[in-house]
Ligand SMILES: NC(=O)C1=CN([C@@H]2O[C@H](COP(=O)(O)OP(=O)(O)OC[C@H]3O[C@@H](n4cnc5c(N)ncnc54)[C@H](OP(=O)(O)O)[C@@H]3O)[C@@H](O)[C@H]2O)C=CC1
């Protein structure tokens with residue numbers, strides 16, 4: 001069966017990459033490529049909508065895709081657990097709900113980095129995240145950092161909140177699920193994240209660098225193929241890779 005995919009954000013960096021992957025794949029077909037001026041009616045008839053747009057536009061595109069009965073893969077950043085829960089409630093109201101997969105990061109290495117941080121989180125009380133992205137990134141903290149912080153907090157369970165002393169001072173970063181996150185936006189790099197865990201007499205650093213957007217290819221294809229048959233809300237490529245993270249939804 002051929003999966004017809006509409007790409008929202010087709011003129012952007014991620015969208016152009018996705019369009020090329022779809023055109024090269026035998027089992028995928030480009031149904032439509034949308035940009036910021038497109039009419040969302042173009043989503044009608046798609047099996048799967050891939051959203052790689054802008055945090056301010058993403059919610060409307062997901063809603064339109066659900067209305068059109070298409071499954072959705074959301075790569076756009078800026079989705080918190082609370083906003084994802086709203087989509088979950090929306091799907092529960094429908095008789096025949098398509099699946100929606102949120103993928104904060106399509107890179108397998110990045111997803112493993114976040115998973116390792118979640119596994120380590122029960123053993124260290126000091127945990128902070130430093131993420132760095134290209135200067136063109138409009139949102140901060142990154143979606144990956146938000147997801148990592150949420151996974152770390154969920155994994156700690158009975159260990160309680162992370163120690164975040166003096167967190168009322170701006171230079172101590174933004175607390176996400178109680179984890180301080182520090183964002184850098186600068187020329188010369190694509191995307192990096194370090195999770196630094198501090199314990200008794202030692203630190204552990206889990207670092208990941210994206211050096212080319214080709215890192216996203218495997219994850220994009222996996223998510224598009226799974227979306228067509230998915231049900232309800234799925235969060236993270238970790239779920240599609242079969243990783244079982246402590247406390248994760
Ligand atoms: N999940 C992941 O692994 C990754 C996620 N991302 C995220 O994906 C998103 C896109 O990133 P990137 O491709 O680098 O961004 P770009 O700025 O290169 O592209 C943005 C795209 O979105 C479209 N767009 C912008 N505003 C709107 C709007 N209001 N309505 C509809 N479409 C709109 C643009 O259309 P136009 O050309 O008309 O302006 C363009 O096609 C970001 O949120 C980024 O954080 C990025 C990399 C990896």
Ligand SMILES: O=C(O)C1=N[C@H](C(=O)O)C[C@H](O)C1
Nearest residue numbers: 077104105137142143144191
């Ligand atoms: O904007 C980007 O470039 C990226 N955005 C995603 C995020 O917010 O985490 C994924 C990746 O880090 C690249």
